Structures are given as structure tokens and as C-alpha cells.
Amino acid sequence: xxxxxxxxxxxxxxxxxxxxxxxxxxxxxxxxxxxxxxxxxxxxxxxxxxxxxxxxxxxxxxxxxxxxxxxxxxxxxxxxxxxxxxxxxxxxxxxxxxxxxxxxxxxxxxxxxxxxxxxxxxxxxxxxxxxxxxxxxxxxxxxxxxxxxxxxxxxxxxxxxxxxxxxxxxxxxxxxxxxxxxxxxxxxxxxxxxxxxxxxxxxxxxxxxxxxxxxxxxxxxxxxxxxxxxxxxxxxxxxxxxxxxxxxxxxxxxxxxxxxxxxxx
Ligand SMILES: [Zn+2]
Numbered sequence: 001x002x003x004x005x006x007x008x009x010x011x012x013x014x015x016x017x018x019x020x021x022x023x024x025x026x027x028x029x030x031x032x033x034x035x036x037x038x039x040x041x042x043x044x045x046x047x048x049x050x051x052x053x054x055x056x057x058x059x060x061x062x063x064x065x066x067x068x069x070x071x072x073x074x075x076x077x078x079x080x081x082x083x084x085x086x087x088x089x090x091x092x093x094x095x096x097x098x099x100x101x102x103x104x105x106x107x108x109x110x111x112x113x114x115x116x117x118x119x120x121x122x123x124x125x126x127x128x129x130x131x132x133x134x135x136x137x138x139x140x141x142x143x144x145x146x147x148x149x150x151x152x153x154x155x156x157x158x159x160x161x162x163x164x165x166x167x168x169x170x171x172x173x174x175x176x177x178x179x180x181x182x183x184x185x186x187x188x189x190x191x192x193x194x195x196x197x198x199x200x201x202x203x204x205x206x207x208x209x210x211x212x213x214x215x216x217x218x219x220x221x222x223x224x225x226x227x228x229x230x231x232x233x234x235x236x237x238x239x240x241x242x243x244x245x246x247x248x249x250x251x252x253x254x255x256x257x258x259x260x261x262x263x264x265x
Contacts (some may be wrong), residue, residue, distance in 0.1 A: 003146045005019050024053060026114065028057075029055070033065040035071065057104075058133050083121050116139050127189050146265075152219050154192070163204070172201070173218075180227075195230060207239060
């Protein structure tokens, strides 16, 4: 089974990711600001990669599910799912009805099967009173089984560390550089992971002979408080300090446009 991933947007201005096989296709978040962009992403994905069967929403912040996103998903008949702790906030924010017929529904539990995917919801410490989740998604069987981990919007790397074991692909937040944060202070940055903490997380998970993924994509980079070269450099230096080479391909997610299609191998 071939498993694919693509990031359509990854920043505080909007987030939308996609993961799919030949038979099952999920978006993760749809927090894009304009109807035109939402239609281009959702319609473009369906045109290029086949029908979308659902959207998993990580949390209720507007850059992860937007008003225009809800409208476009409803127009397209795509169900919106969230953790049972997230759904009440999503319904309230978007003025959507409760009940079984609601377009925003809880997924069945912390571990569930969605088509060809085994999905685990990962609780993430983020903004107070805003329950937030990342996802570990597995597909395939035997030696062809693959695991991807998607975690953005969190501020404590310990929450994610256990879920990285055995991952073939990791999409993880590297939100800000500490020097740039001092120059362009934003109190909300404390709810996000710094480059230093992301580097520590990756080193801890994959630095000491633990099997490493093929590819790690650094995501949700702040526009004012980060640069691609700073985020990548922090990870490289963390491994160098241990006398190691980075054991995976390292890339960054484009903030305001679509990434290449990534085949997870
Ligand atoms: Zn958030």
C-alpha cells in the first residue's frame, strides 16, 4: 500500500494537511482564511488525489478550522471530526448544531480505524482550556506497514516523545527561534515549541541508535520569529553536539503554499 502526505498550509495564518492511500483520504485541519483558498485546496486535492472522506481537526483555534473551511467542507459533503473534548468548542465557535446529524462529530475514541488508517489521537499541551491533539496514523500490513506522526501546536516535547517510536515520517512543529522571539516578542509563543525544544525532541527520539524515520518535516514556523535555516540548523547542531549526523532527511513545510507530495516509505 502506498501512503502519501502533503502539507497545503502550515502557519498561524492557516493549516491544512492531507494523508491518503488509494482508498482512504483524510485532511488534518482546514483553517484557511478565504473561501477561494479553501475551495482551491479542497477541490484541488480531490481533483488530483481523489475524494476526501473526512477531516480530523486538531483543536478549535481558527487557523486549524476556519469559518470558510467549515462552509467549503459542508458544500463538499465532507464530514468534520474532532476529539470528543474538542467537538463542543468547534460546534460553539462555528455555530453548528449538536447531535448525531451535526456536520462536526466526535471520532470514536482515542484509537480508531478510519478506512485503511489506524489513528491514535495524541493529547498535546497547548493553550489553556483549548484541548489539542496530534495524530499518529498507521496504514498497511507486515513489512509494508507505515507510521506517520503529525504534531503541531504544543509546548512540551515530552508529550510527543513516546509516540515517535517506529515513525517512518514525522511532521512536527518548530515554531520559533529564541533570539527572534526576543526581538519580536509574542506572548502566545509560549504555547508553541521553540526550535531548541524541537531539536531536543528529535535528538532524544532518534539520536541514540533508535530507528529513525526517513523524513522529518519541521512545521508551523512563525513568519516573524523563525527562518527555515534557523530551524534546520538547530536540529543539525543538536545532533552534532552528540557527535552524530542527522539520521533522517530534514525539510520544512511551506507556510503559505502547498508542499510537494511526499510518499512515505
Ligand atoms: Zn493553536
